[in-house]
Amino acid sequence: MSKKVLLSGVKPTGLCHIGNYFGAMKQFVDLSEDYESYIFIADYHALNLIQNKEEMQKAILGILLDYLAIGLDPKKVTIFKQSDISEHTELAWIFDTFTTMPYLQRAHAYKDALVKDKEISVGTFNYPMLMAADILLYSPDIVPVGQDQKQHVEYARDTAQKFNKIFGDTFKLPEPMIMKNVATVPGLDGKKMSKSYGNTIPLFAEYEEIKKCVMKIVTDSGNDIPENVFAIHKLLRPEAELKKIYEEKKGKYKEMKDLLVEDLEKFIAPMREKRKELEKDIPKVLAILSEGSEKAKKIASAKMIEVREKIGVKI
Ligand code: ADP
Ligand code: TRP
Numbered sequence: 001m002s003k004k005v006l007l008s009g010v011k012p013t014g015l016c017h018i019g020n021y022f023g024a025m026k027q028f029v030d031l032s033e034d035y036e037s038y039i040f041i042a043d044y045h046a047l048n049l050i051q052n053k054e055e056m057q058k059a060i061l062g063i064l065l066d067y068l069a070i071g072l073d074p075k076k077v078t079i080f081k082q083s084d085i086s087e088h089t090e091l092a093w094i095f096d097t098f099t100t101m102p103y104l105q106r107a108h109a110y111k112d113a114l115v116k117d118k119e120i121s122v123g124t125f126n127y128p129m130l131m132a133a134d135i136l137l138y139s140p141d142i143v144p145v146g147q148d149q150k151q152h153v154e155y156a157r158d159t160a161q162k163f164n165k166i167f168g169d170t171f172k173l174p175e176p177m178i179m180k181n182v183a184t185v186p187g188l189d190g191k192k193m194s195k196s197y198g199n200t201i202p203l204f205a206e207y208e209e210i211k212k213c214v215m216k217i218v219t220d221s222g223n224d225i226p227e228n229v230f231a232i233h234k235l236l237r238p239e240a241e242l243k244k245i246y247e248e249k250k251g252k253y254k255e256m257k258d259l260l261v262e263d264l265e266k267f268i269a270p271m272r273e274k275r276k277e278l279e280k281d282i283p284k285v286l287a288i289l290s291e292g293s294e295k296a297k298k299i300a301s302a303k304m305i306e307v308r309e310k311i312g313v314k315i
Contacts, residue, residue: 006035007140007174009042009082009131012059013049016066017200018264019185019193022235024146025203027179029071031144037077038138038296039067041289044082044089045130048123061282064289066203069275074288082134084293087300091133091307092126095159098166099129108151132156137300139172150176167310185235188217190228201232201264204272210264214257224250229260236263 008028016025028039043060050056060081072079082088104110107128113120123130135143135156143153153176160171184192187199194200201213219226225246233256234242249255278285308314 003034003036004141005038005139006031006142006144006177007038007040007135007138008144009040009045009134010063010067011042011046011049012056012063013046014059014062014195015200016063016203017193017195018203018232018235019187019200021070021203022185024179025067025070027144028067028077029073032072032076035142038080038140039072039077040080040082040134040292040296042082042131042134045127048121048127061285064285065275065278068278068285068288069204069271071271074292078292078295079289080292080296081289084290085137085297085300087137087297087304088130088133090304091137092130094307094311095129095132095163096126098162099159104128107155109148128152128155129159132159135174136160136171137303138296139303140174141172142177143174144177144179147178150178170306170310186228186231188213188228190218190231203268204275205264205268206272207261207265207269210268211261214261214264217257217260219253226253226256229253229256233260233263236260236267 010024028037031037041060041063043056046056046059050059064079067079068074104125109127110120110125113124131152132155135153136159143156145153153174157173160173164170187193187197188201189197189199191197191199202209205213214229217226217228217232219229230242230246237245245259246256249259305314
């Protein structure tokens with residue numbers, strides 16, 4: 001039996017941290033064993049946020065290196081770039097023509113953006129339609145996303161249904177797969193680890209940087225076991241084993257932190273080294289991306305031929 005198809009997009013937005021790794025990135029690698037996988041860099045979505053040539057180029061290359069370094073295997077996963085496949089924006093326009101403003105105004109992400117900035121871009125408003133096109137062009141069975149993106153996948157489903165109703169059966173309805181929140185990874189201060197809080201451990205940190213981060217972890221001196229240290233540490237060792245070690249080191253925060261530094265280094269070093277290796281041959285890395293885009297383009301363009309025919313623009 002042929003494998004089910006998985007598709008997901010990642011926005012290039014800067015330095016990854018271990019929260020991103022355990023919460024999302026690692027799961028793409030794990031799932032690629034069982035699904036025919038398509039993972040793309042959502043650069044046209046990122047254009048709503050990054051409007052600077054050098055920054056954009058750096059962000060795209062950065063996320064590509066990150067994913068290859070953590071072990072996403074181009075033999076198993078088609079890795080491509082949204083902007084290489086013009087069918088995404090073309091289909092988004094078609095969806096725009098039968099999607100209403102009130103419907104888009106109900107999107108959580110739009111409402112959140114409105115709170116932050118009253119004059120949001122048309123691109124931000126329209127975000128779910130480009131995402132619907134991203135998804136529907138490839139007829140995936142599942143779309144793994146974080147909880148915050150679930151509504152967008154539902155929008156893609158609704159949009160497919162609406163199109164099918166108006167123009168006849170064309171799109172397969174995708175299912176969101178909510179990535180098991182490997183419990184939200186806490187940051188150095190115990191709050192959710194996030195770029196926006198400045199409380200992260202970067203995924204490709206050098207040894208000295210790891211040390212600095214770990215020493216900054218906030219500890220509550222009332223406890224025998226420093227909760228924030230333990231919460232990060234248990235991502236790297238079985239909890240039962242770790243509990244025993246922490247029991248033995250009761251009260252000795254420095255020793256626990258030293259052990260966490262060593263464990264983080266063991267976990268990060270191979271990925272960090274692999275990323276450095278990849279950085280030495282950027283043309284090869286970019287060739288992986290163009291090969292992926294070529295493969296994706298074939299699927300997307302075949303689907304668009306069908307769409308143009310269905311809507312009647314092909315005579
Ligand atoms: P950030 O909060 O650092 O800006 P993003 O919003 O770019 O991170 O998240 C990218 C992906 O990583 C999302 O799928 C999100 O669910 C996941 N993620 C981010 N931070 C964490 C965390 N602390 N724990 C678990 N998953 C996370
Ligand atoms: N909106 C997603 C995010 O912010 C990224 C994304 C764009 C995506 N297009 C997609 C995810 C299609 C899944 C499928 O994380």
